[in-house]
Amino acid sequence: MKNMLDTSKFFNKTLESTKRRVVLVLMLLFTIVYAGQANAQSKKVTIVTSGMTIIDVMHEIERQTGYMFVYNNKDINLNKVVKIDVANISVASVLETIFKSTDITYQMNGNNILLMTSAQKEQLQDAAKKGQDTHRQIVGTVKDKNGEPIIGASIKVKGSRGQGTMTDADGIFKLNVPDNSTIEVSYIGFITQETKVGNRKSFNIVLQEDKKILDEVVVVGYGNQRRVNIAGSVASVKGDDLIKSPVSTVSNALSGKMPGLVTLQSSGLPGSDNATLKIRGFDAPLVLIDGSEGDISTVDANEIESISILKDASASIYGARAGNGVILITTKRGVKGKPTLTLNTSFTWQGITDMPKMASSGQMAQVRREGHLQSGQPESTAPYTEEEIRKYYEGTDPQYPNTDWYGLLIRDWAPQQQHNLSIRGGSDNIKFYGFLGYLKQETLFKRSDAFYRRYNIRGSIDAKITEDLSASMDFSLVVGERNYTTRNMNENLWGDFWNTSPMYPDRFPDPTKIPYAEGGGTGGAHITTDRNLSGYNDTRSQETRFIGELKYNFPFLKGLQAKTRLDYLQTYATQKIFQKPVPFWKYDYGANRYTNSGSFGSSANLGYVLPNNRRMIYQTSLEYKNVFKKIHDINALILFEATDYFNTRILANRSNFLTSAIDEMLAGSTEGMTNGASTTEMGRMSWVGRFNYTLMNRYILDATFRADASAKFPKESRWGYFPSISLAWRINEEAFMKKFENLDALKLRLSYGASGNDNVGNFAYLAGYDIMGAKDGGSYIFGSQRQMGIWPKGLANPDLTWEKLKIYNVGVDASFWKGLLYGSLDVFYRKRTGIPGTRLVTLPSTFGATLPEENLNSTSTRGFELTVASSGQWADLRWDVNANISWARSKWIYYEEPDYTDPDQRRINRKTGQWTDRRFGYVADGLFTSQDEIDNLPYNQDQRNNTTLRPGDVRFRDINGDKVIDWKDEVEIGKGTIPTWFAGFNPTLHYKDFDLSLSFQGAFGFDVVASLGGNTREYFESRWTPENNDRNALIPRVGGTSDNSHISTYWLVSGDYVRWKSFTLGYTLKHEILKKANIQSIHFFFSGSNIYTWSKLKKYGLDPEGPSGRGGLYYPQQRDLSIGATVIF
Known part of the structure; x- marks a missing residue:
């Protein structure tokens, strides 16, 4: 039976052309007056029932005759109960009987029966009579987004009574329309599109899939x-x-x-x-x-x-x-379809979202002088005089430079390019896909010549060998290149940058001498960011994967399929780290004298790391799918899976190279060289079962069971058993819900599931020994020979086993007004037990071993998720808008910890029964602004009777009122660094050939430590000074008491933010000239990501997604701007 609004029960765009022509004929019957009763007399049925709905009678007619009903369930009510007792009676007679006293009429053509209301039939008759009573004829084509013709699409004049037509087998239509009219083009599973006729005579219409109507x-x-x-x-x-x-x-x-x-x-x-x-x-x-x-x-x-x-x-x-x-x-x-070739190409410029700015040499000298004086030290030992600070500000004296290291080392935009080419197509017997991808990203450092490059190759073939046997093969290759500096580019290198002082020049009169510029002991970022100067850290990786699969459909039992699958993955990499020694110098311009100030590294050093990993997965399964009497939908699966892991790792290192011009091991000294290797094996075995049952397309049961065995655990506790059950009720399918015409779907969901976690070390249940070398202090010299030793690893736990997790979920899905408004709501609770931890017991000092981990701790998590969305069209404007928000937070059910007897220790340190992301610290009341305020302080803040406090220091609150500020005054002041609330808003608009996509992301309910280094401009401009006597200054007095650095509400800032995550503005070009070049379309686009962020951290120059407390000492997030095109051949 075919429901015109249920595309899983109707046709989709992959139907064979012969079937599509049949559908065309069926649909055209709605526009003509046709009486095809004769065929209804040729087939007879026997039906005996005391009470059956009309739709059930139609099911029975279809079963006995092979007829197919086509109808629109929004217009026709088929839930009426009828009584019928007939034997060997024509179908037409049965239809007359069941439709008696209803508003339903029917038309027949061959094996197809079309149902409609009497009003619809009259409208079609009127349309047939009027025929050509219009002003002029228009012609056009209707296609989908891939350029495929849509057969049977409805084209009608908006506001008319039945004035319309449908597309033919090539998606072409002709229609007589009044002047200045608007046509409506619609098709099942696509968004209805309105187009003004105007003076146009021809139309090329592209319909967009309605994601909410398509049975996804x-x-x-x-x-x-x-x-x-x-x-x-x-x-x-x-x-x-x-x-x-x-x-x-x-x-x-x-x-x-x-x-x-x-x-x-x-x-x-x-x-x-x-x-x-x-x-x-x-x-x-x-x-x-x-x-x-x-x-x-x-x-x-x-x-x-x-x-x-x-x-x-x-x-x-x-x-x-x-x-x-x-x-x-x-x-x-x-x-299935003719081969489609797609080319994507884009060029991107990457810049920094938010990052602190570097202070000038004058600002840095001024801060250092302030720190010295405000810490109580004498003027005579101050690092800089007022005159020297003035010279640094002026920057004209080469002895007092003001070097812009940011401008010299960092570029505003780093290029990225991405290109890929794919081909996709096939026939009934073989389908294929191929993909080639290329990506290259350069880093922000001008002198580094560092980049990341990736090649992606993928191919798949699905072949039908016989009617019952099919095979598929997948191959993928990923080659990666990371050309980095010898210093860690994500952390250490940025530490070098922020510690590179502008008070040193970037070059000397003698270009062979490298200037010293602090850099945290490295000499400066101008050294460590230059791969040619200081060395490199290059990694070449390759990931190769092959999947082979065979499927056999048993001919003697419909729906029974056997499948076997082999998945092989091999990854290996070569990491080569070569560090060159770089001496750095200072230069006295007055004396024209160079002084060596040290070196970045004492000699060349070369290290190799060679990991090689292999994984093999074998699966075999038996699956059964069938539908009985069109109301019992069954899907059952049983599967066996075995996984084998084998990993090796080789390391080697040599130093004391005679020359850094040769970066190979043979050039290094054998004295002090090191090497090492490791091999690990692991395996898993699993049995999986799944049973899915749907009754009357209304009541849904989904049950699964999995048994896992992991080699990480001893035989006695190796197996874990994880069942689940999910229930759903499609309430809108009930007869009593049919009166709610604007309700498309309403589904209630309930579920319970158990799962596990084996995230522990391999074979932790076994006692063993570590082999120790000279560097580890585990060797001994016997005579003239050094012998390696072994060292006990610690006690083993033969009872260590799985973490166990149980999750409960309640959800509801709903859709209204044909997808104009839809959404879902989920509420969940998860309990996690058996988290590994070490038991707290007091052992004698002579025990000589560490205790093993046990399954001790447990947590619970609760939360909800809400999605609200809309899809629709008005004239030439189409939209698809999605908004979502979620919240989740965890508590410790039990945590192995001391039995705190002190009430303040229990309040601050106890975790059991508390949220896992609590953060404790002092409550700050801003900064002291006068000495009188300090002298009149009613409590002892520094535990020295406040003698170390000065204006500009942080003032803490005496929470417990004991007149002393100490750890007992700590309270819960914030949350962890992971958001508890997360939200997204994603609108997409289409207008004719233009498209606009936006994406916004929000995160809330987390806190970060907003620290800044003294060499940043934000630090200088936001610090407290006697002239800037602001209680709420971002930075306390320079050189203040060490208590200022305590974690408190002064430093803790809400990390909440809303980010304009991305936008894309595109235009699709389709023209006859392109077709001559075998090009279907070209889509041009301009896009960006991480466009702007609304956050309290912006005044610190920090990105809210950056690591907390790092103050810019990390590779900053990137803002991208891209242009590109997608060409479909």
């Missing part, structure tokens, strides 16, 4: 399901939505896109953005790429078909590693 298929654990039949909490996003703006990492593209997913990017370093992904505030989730664990940072967003996030019991099918949720990434595959 969503990837879930070991398979996929129709979204309407999902009982768990599953969020998904299409790959096309991820690449509206060019992104170098998928994690960055996911920001704000899905409820419950927290994405934070703590670094902007190319190839290593330190992205944090959390589902519902849990720890790192399991990431599966095409069914197996993978690294999300190696995937090109352009090769992704979809991403699903399993957040509740739906994740339990992955058992041991699914306790923190699962991210399922599905890459693109071949589809």
Whole structure:
């Protein structure tokens, strides 16, 4: 039976052309007056029932005759109960009987029966009579976004009674229309589009898919399901939505896109953005790429078909590693149709979002002098005189320079380029997909010549060998190059930069001499950022993956399929770290004398790290899918999985090179050389079962069970068992809900799931020894030979086993006015037990070993997620708007800790029963602004009767009133560094051939330590001074008491922010000239990311996603601006 508004029961764009022509004929029957009763007399049925709904009678007619009903369930009520008792009676007679006393009429053509109301029939008759009673004829084509013709699309004149037509097999229509009219173009599963006729005679109309009407298929654990039949909490996003703006990492593209997913990017370093992904505030989730664990940072967003996030019991099918949720990434595959070649190319300029500015040499000298004097030291020993400070400000005397290290070392925009080419197509018997991707990101440092480069290659073939046997093969290759400096570019290098003083020149008269500029002991960032000068840290990595799969459909039992799969992954890398010695100098311009001030490294040093990892997964499964009597939808799966891991790692190092011109091991000294290697093996074995049952497309049961065995645990506790059950009720399918005409869908969901976590060291249950060398202090010289020794690792715990997690979820999904408004709400609770910890017991000093970890601690997490969205169209304007917000927070149920007897110790330090992200510190009442205020202070703040306090120091509050400021005055002053609230807002607009996509991200409920270095301009301009006697100055007096640095509300700042995450403005060009070059379309775009951030941290020059308390000592987040094009051939 075909429901005209349920496209899973009707047709979709992948139907064969012959079927599409049949549908065309069916739809055209609505525009003519046709009486085809004769065929109804040729087939007879037997139906005996004392009470059956009309729709059930229609099911029975379809079963006995092969007829197909076509109708619109919004116009026709088929829930009326009828009584019928007929034997060998014509179908027409049965239809006359069941439709008696109703407003339903029918028309027949071949094996198809069309249902309509009497009013609709009259309208069609009127339209047929009027025929050509219009002013002029228009012609046009209707296609989808891929350029495929849409057959049977409805074109009618807006406001007319039945005046319309439909597209033919090539998507072409002709229609007589009045002048100045508007036509409405509609098709099932697509958004209705209105177009003004004006003076135009021809039209090329592209319909956009209505994501809320299409019966979307969503990837879930070991398979996929129709979204309407999902009982768990599953969020998904299409790959096309991820690449509206060019992104170098998928994690960055996911920001704000899905409820419950927290994405934070703590670094902007190319190839290593330190992205944090959390589902519902849990720890790192399991990431599966095409069914197996993978690294999300190696995937090109352009090769992704979809991403699903399993957040509740739906994740339990992955058992041991699914306790923190699962991210399922599905890459693109071949589809039936002519080959389509797609070229994407973009050029991006990356700049800094927020970062403190470097102080000038005069400002830095002034701060250092203030610090000296305000700490009580004499003028005679001050590091700079007033005259010297004046000279630094002027910057004209070469002995007192004011070097702009930012301008010399940092560029405002670093280039990035990204290009990829894909081909996709296939036939009934074979489908193919190929992808080539290239990405290159350069760093912000001008002299570093550092970059990240990645090549992505992917290919897949799906072949139908026989009617029952099919095979698929997947191959992927990811090659990465990280050309970094020898110093860590994310942390150490920025420390060097901020410690490089502008009071030193960038060059000397003798160009062979490298100036000293502090740099935290390295000599300066002009040395450490220059790979040619100080060395490099280069990594070449390669990830090769092959997947082979066979499927066999048993011919003797419909719906039974056997599948076997082999997944092989090999990764290896070569990391080469070469550090060159760089002597640095000082120069006295007056005496024309150079003085050596040290060296960055004493000699050349070379190190190699060679990791090599292999993973092999074997799966075999048996799956059964079938629908009985059109109301019992069953899907059952049993699967066996075995995983084997084998990893090796080799390290080698030599120093004391005779020359740094040769960066190979043979040039280094054997004296003091080191080497090492390690090998690890691990394995898992699993049995998986799933049973999904849907009754009457209304009541849904989804049950899973997984048994996991991990080699990390002893045989007695190796197996973990993880069941789940999810229930759903599609309330809108009930007869009593039909009166709510504006309600498209309403579904209630309940779920419970258990999962585990084996995130402990390998074989921690076994006692063992570490082999110790000379550097480890574990060797001994016997005679003239040094012998290595062994050292006990500590006690083992033979009872160590899985963490256990249980999650409960209640959710509701709803849609109104044909997708104009839709959304979902989920509320959840998770309990996590058996978290490893070390028991606190007092042992004698002679015990000689450390206690092992045990499954001791436990936490609970609760939260909710809300999504509200809208899709629609008005004239030529289409929109798709999505807003989501989520909250999650965890408590310690039990934490192994001392039995605190002091009430203040218990209040501050006790974790059991408390939120896990509490932060304690002092409450600050601003800064002291006068000595009188200090003299009249009613309590002892510095525990020296306030003799060390001066105006400009932080004033703390005496919380407990004991007249002394000490640790007992600490209270809860804030939360941790991970947001508890997360929100996203993603509007997309289309107007004719233009499109605009925006994305906003918000994070709330977290705090950061807003510290600034004394060499920043913000520090200088915001510090307290006698002239800037501001109680709320951002920086207390320079050289103040050490108590100023206590963690307090003075330093703790709300990290809440709203970020304009991205925008894309595009234009799609489709022209006859392009077709002559076999080009379907060209989409041009201009886009940006991390556009602007609203945050309290902006005045500090800090990005809210940066690491807390680092004060800019990290690679800053990037603002991107891109131009590019997508060409479809």
